[in-house]
Amino acid sequence: MDTDLKGEICALAAALTWATALVLFKRSGERVPPLPLNLFKNVTALILLVVTLAVMGEGMSELRKFAVSDMVILSLSGFLGIAVADTTFFYALNLIGVGLVTIAECLYSPLIILFSILLLSESLTVPQIIGTLMILAAVYVSSKHDPPANRTKGQLALGMFLGAISMALMAFGIVIAKPVLTVSEFPLIWAAFLRLLAGTATLAVVVAASPKRKEFFSVFKPSRIWWYSLPASVLGAYLAMIFWIAGFKYTKASTAGILNQTSVVFALILATVILKEPFTRRKLWSVILAMAGVLLITFWGGEA
Numbered sequence: 001m002d003t004d005l006k007g008e009i010c011a012l013a014a015a016l017t018w019a020t021a022l023v024l025f026k027r028s029g030e031r032v033p034p035l036p037l038n039l040f041k042n043v044t045a046l047i048l049l050v051v052t053l054a055v056m057g058e059g060m061s062e063l064r065k066f067a068v069s070d071m072v073i074l075s076l077s078g079f080l081g082i083a084v085a086d087t088t089f090f091y092a093l094n095l096i097g098v099g100l101v102t103i104a105e106c107l108y109s110p111l112i113i114l115f116s117i118l119l120l121s122e123s124l125t126v127p128q129i130i131g132t133l134m135i136l137a138a139v140y141v142s143s144k145h146d147p148p149a150n151r152t153k154g155q156l157a158l159g160m161f162l163g164a165i166s167m168a169l170m171a172f173g174i175v176i177a178k179p180v181l182t183v184s185e186f187p188l189i190w191a192a193f194l195r196l197l198a199g200t201a202t203l204a205v206v207v208a209a210s211p212k213r214k215e216f217f218s219v220f221k222p223s224r225i226w227w228y229s230l231p232a233s234v235l236g237a238y239l240a241m242i243f244w245i246a247g248f249k250y251t252k253a254s255t256a257g258i259l260n261q262t263s264v265v266f267a268l269i270l271a272t273v274i275l276k277e278p279f280t281r282r283k284l285w286s287v288i289l290a291m292a293g294v295l296l297i298t299f300w301g302g303e304a
Helices: 003-029 034-056 068-120 126-143 153-182 188-209 213-220 226-250 253-260 263-274 281-300
Strands: none
Touching: 003 034, 003 068, 003 226, 003 253, 003 263, 034 068, 034 188, 034 213, 034 226, 068 126, 068 153, 068 188, 068 253, 068 263, 068 281, 126 281, 153 188, 153 226, 153 253, 188 213, 188 226, 226 253, 263 281
8 A cells, every 4th residue: 555545544544533532532521620531541542552562562672773862752742742732632622512622623734734844844835825724714713603501702712722722732742753753763553652651651740749639540440431431542542543643654744634634524523413512503614614724735735
């Protein structure tokens, strides 16, 4: 299979698995605070990655051929993209719900493009510029949406802001890791493991230092909420992350980022069907604008 095609398929698979996990995380977030929920999903994924590495027969010796700087970059990527960005994202999700937070997620594509230009010297074409502006317009339109039940306009604005911050941190985190994945040819599963380990270790320290640590660590005690949080963690933190990193490893960072954005469509459909979130006219126009921008960048962006 062509390498770019492999990367594009992985990027789309990441979008679908993440969208499904997002709906389940919304259910989990109704009863579990963002910080312990993020720690729970990361520990779950970390265990699965350890098992995966054991099955593959890849020991620590695999890392000896790589520079320490590569592992530091991957760890920094995990700290920003998992410990900080994911926790911020869960706060946004709790404030504004799946439908609106997925519109904020559309900032991910232009931010990936921006950081790819600044850090990787990837080029930007006119269609990409127009598509990016359409996505930004979609976020603006959605910010004018009536707030969800039991939420104020201020909480809506805060949720959109936190969503934007989480996307910026996530985009920056994966773009700085791109050279390690491609130039250094760092093994995919080990890259996922190191990123996750750094993010999980950071969260564990923060939770352990919290006055609410007993309450927070109780998330690891089996309960009915596991019906949502466990499959969400497997899909969102394990499968989606592997697909996500693979997409960036095998194709251009800007292309992978754009294809990841199709999670918006998947998530909105699932949120409407499963969570019964209203699919308003304003939300519809936001999705149309955002996805039109994504399609424009993907199919007509071309090479500069």
